[in-house]
Every structure is written in structure tokens, then in C-alpha cells.
Amino acid sequence: MNLESLLGSADELLAIASTADRPDERRRALDYVLDFVGPGFTVERFEAGGSPSALLYAGGGGGARPEFRVIFNAHLDVVPGDPGQFAPRRDGDRLYARGAQDMKVSALVLARVFAELAPVLPYPIGLQLVTDEEVGGHHGTRHQLDQGVTGRFVVIGEYSALRVVTESKGLVNLRLHAKGRAGHSAYPWLGDNALVTLNRTLNAVLDAYPVPDGEVWRTTVNVARIETPNEAYNQIPARATAWLDVRYPPEDADLPGRTPAQIAKHFASFCVPGTTVEIGAVAPPHRADPESAEVSALQRAARAEGHSGDFLRKHGAADARFYYQDGIDAVIFGVGGDGQHGPDEYVDVRTIEPYYRALTRFLRDLPAGPRPDH
Structure with a gap:
């Protein structure tokens, strides 16, 4: 050559x-x-x-x-x-x-x-x-x-x-959807903040899959995006969504060989009330x-x-x-x-x-x- x-x-x-x-x-x-x-x-x-x-x-x-x-x-x-x-x-x-x-x-x-x-x-x-x-x-x-x-x-x-x-590694893309109740932010006890609910679920997920300090051969989760349709400071958001990118090795005990429904059930176990899981791409x-x-x-x-x-x-x-x-x-x-x-x-x-x-x-x-x- x-x-x-x-x-x-x-x-x-x-x-x-x-x-x-x-x-x-x-x-x-x-x-x-x-x-x-x-x-x-x-x-x-x-x-x-x-x-x-x-x-x-x-x-x-x-x-x-x-x-x-x-x-x-x-x-x-x-x-x-x-x-x-x-x-x-x-x-x-x-x-x-x-x-x-x-x-x-x-x-x-x-x-x-x-x-x-x-x-x-x-x-x-x-x-x-x-x-x-x-x-x-x-x-x-x-x-x-x-x-x-x-x-x-x-x-x-x-x-x-x-x-x-x-x-x-395989991958899973998923979204967490949180629902709450809108209200005036001056009276937070009258509403239910979807972002706070979503944050509690994210904390539970990241407690189970903490961000590593360096390269490690285990399942990792990246929070890629958090969003809400709320556009006002003085409004309690009624909806919020987080995008998660999950990478998992063949040795993972929970994800390899599972159907999207089974993967959704696994991540639902971390969800506080008011949060649901939507599975996107799944690759082995x-x-x-x-x-x-x-x-x-x-x-x-x-x-x-x-x-x-x-x-x-x-x-x-x-x-x-x-x-x-x-x-x-x-x-x-x-x-x-x-x-x-x-x-x-x-x-x-x-x-x-x-x-x-x-x-x-x-x-x-x-x-x-x-x-x-x-």
C-alpha cells in the first residue's frame, strides 16, 4: 500500500x-x-x-x-x-x-x-x-x-x-414525565410543582446509577435535558420532562434481554408518584x-x-x-x-x-x- x-x-x-x-x-x-x-x-x-x-x-x-x-x-x-x-x-x-x-x-x-x-x-x-x-x-x-x-x-x-x-455497551433512551398542578408561585401550597416531583425521581435514579469519577465498566445514566412548557416566573409548572441516556454492559443484571415494557417497569421503580416512564430507543x-x-x-x-x-x-x-x-x-x-x-x-x-x-x-x-x- x-x-x-x-x-x-x-x-x-x-x-x-x-x-x-x-x-x-x-x-x-x-x-x-x-x-x-x-x-x-x-x-x-x-x-x-x-x-x-x-x-x-x-x-x-x-x-x-x-x-x-x-x-x-x-x-x-x-x-x-x-x-x-x-x-x-x-x-x-x-x-x-x-x-x-x-x-x-x-x-x-x-x-x-x-x-x-x-x-x-x-x-x-x-x-x-x-x-x-x-x-x-x-x-x-x-x-x-x-x-x-x-x-x-x-x-x-x-x-x-x-x-x-x-x-x-447497549443503550436505552427514555423520558421521565412528571405531572403536577399549576398555580400562582406566590401560593405554592395551592399547586403541585412538576419540576420538584421530577427532581425527586431523578435523584432516585442517580442514587442507583451515580455519575462515576472516572472510566468504569458499569451502567451509567446521563441526564441529557430537563424541560417544562412553563414560561413564567410566577407560575407553578404543571408538567416537566427529563431525557435520560442509559449505557449498560452485557453483565448488567437488569437491562440486557429485556423488552421495552420491562425496562420501563425497572425505571418506574425509581419514580415518585406523579412520574411516568416513556421508552425511546433500545439497543442491545x-x-x-x-x-x-x-x-x-x-x-x-x-x-x-x-x-x-x-x-x-x-x-x-x-x-x-x-x-x-x-x-x-x-x-x-x-x-x-x-x-x-x-x-x-x-x-x-x-x-x-x-x-x-x-x-x-x-x-x-x-x-x-x-x-x-x-
Whole structure:
């Protein structure tokens, strides 16, 4: 791989503002990577909810889509940023741009390795390109799986600095609604303040899930918003709402595998009278077998490049959860960098070539045999 050539392509891809509110730019990013891969592959295109995606593999020719020994998964959408973040710039070993770390550079490396090895490997691999991961992934990865795409092992190129992510947290978005009774604030005994009721419930939730002082692998709750339609100082608010973002690991005793109704019942146990729970998005956690042959091969490949290959846990949700739901092991393995979703996001250029070589070694060394249970 020619690093400078790849960085030139990265500059062009990073300049595409492929955010959720710009469907044409997301489609342009997808077409760019398809052109980057080049001809000679079967390209299946998908679209759901206005989000295009694609699946590439060698062969095909009108025959049945194979079960892939390995799938490379990459998302090409990014979160919004200032206009200047879509003008990539180099500063020493750092390439700054929105999507540099998360995860357009990894996507190009995955695409390059796929293009070079898919035609010559003794087993089928797929390259899955999606454009909606940052807004949930349901119309990209989840949609493709629902259309029958399947494999034995998945490498998702989210950033990891060549460490291997075998666990990531699930999420719950919920709202707490409190009702009270309006009245004149000069006579508080005549009303029932919904904000006070809501605050009591929030205190109970945060007593059960206190904000940690540092990184910890347990369930956390973020109070993202508190609001009331009240617009006057001298009025007792009759309604109030709080938004909560909950992140939970696979080991949590209360949330994994529960239905939205069961999750609502769990959080209702913290509610004081006058407060109700409304469940929004629910996404399961993800876990892959840390002792599998594929994970071991990926670790060996990373270590051969001078990186630790250590296990890393992700506190954020990723598309790996969709594979986990379908009984497919998926890991996150990507380049290094920092500043994800922030104003100074960058990729560590020094990790790009080791990442390329580790992926190449991983695919070449991976046994092509049948599933262990066959």
C-alpha cells in the first residue's frame, strides 16, 4: 500500500460532508469508496429509510450470495461539524478532519485490503459499506442482515488503535414525565410543582446509577435535558420532562434481554408518584468470544506490527450489536487517533500502515475450514 496515495484519497473522502441531513453527500461518499475499490467485484446495492449501502464480494456472477468467512464493515457517514472540519489538514503525524478517526480512513484501508485479497483468498470475504451508523444503523447494517447477508466473523473499522473490541455497551433512551398542578408561585401550597416531583425521581435514579469519577465498566445514566412548557416566573409548572441516556454492559443484571415494557417497569421503580416512564430507543450490548480463533488471529496480527492487540471495551454503541443479535461474532478493530465527534478529531497517520499490514496478515493466516460445529 502506498501511504501517500491513500492519504490523498482520504483527503477527498474526508471533504465530503456525509452527515445525516445530507443524503446526496452520503451517497457521494459511498460512490467514492466503490470507485476506490475498483471494478471486478459483485456490488449489491441496498437502500432503506433514504440511506444507501452496498455489499461487495468477489465472484457472484448471478449465483447465490455466499456466507462470508469474514465481513469488513465500514460506515461512511459522520456527525455534523464546522465547515473547516471538512477541509482536511496535516500537522505532523496527525490528519485532522471530521471522520478522520471515526472512521473514513479505516474504511479506505478496509477497502484496499479487500480489493487486494478478496480475489485470491481460499474463502469468501465481503465489504459492507453503510451510511447511517451515526444515527442508529437500522437502515444500513441491520437492513442488510435482514436481507440475508451473513458471515462467520466481522471486523468493524471503528477506531481502536489496533486493539480488539470484543464488548460494547447497549443503550436505552427514555423520558421521565412528571405531572403536577399549576398555580400562582406566590401560593405554592395551592399547586403541585412538576419540576420538584421530577427532581425527586431523578435523584432516585442517580442514587442507583451515580455519575462515576472516572472510566468504569458499569451502567451509567446521563441526564441529557430537563424541560417544562412553563414560561413564567410566577407560575407553578404543571408538567416537566427529563431525557435520560442509559449505557449498560452485557453483565448488567437488569437491562440486557429485556423488552421495552420491562425496562420501563425497572425505571418506574425509581419514580415518585406523579412520574411516568416513556421508552425511546433500545439497543442491545455486544459481545464476541474473546477466545475464538478469529480474535486470536487478529491479536497475533496486531502484535506482529508492534501493537498490543489488547482487549478494549467500548462505552458507546456500534453496529456490532446487530451481528450479536444474529449470533455472529463481531469485533471493532481500527486505526488510532483521538477527538471523535469533537472539534479536533484526527487520525494518527503512524497507525495506518500497521493497520493495513495487520488486516492483511489476519486474512492470510485465518483458517478457511468449516464452522467448528460442522
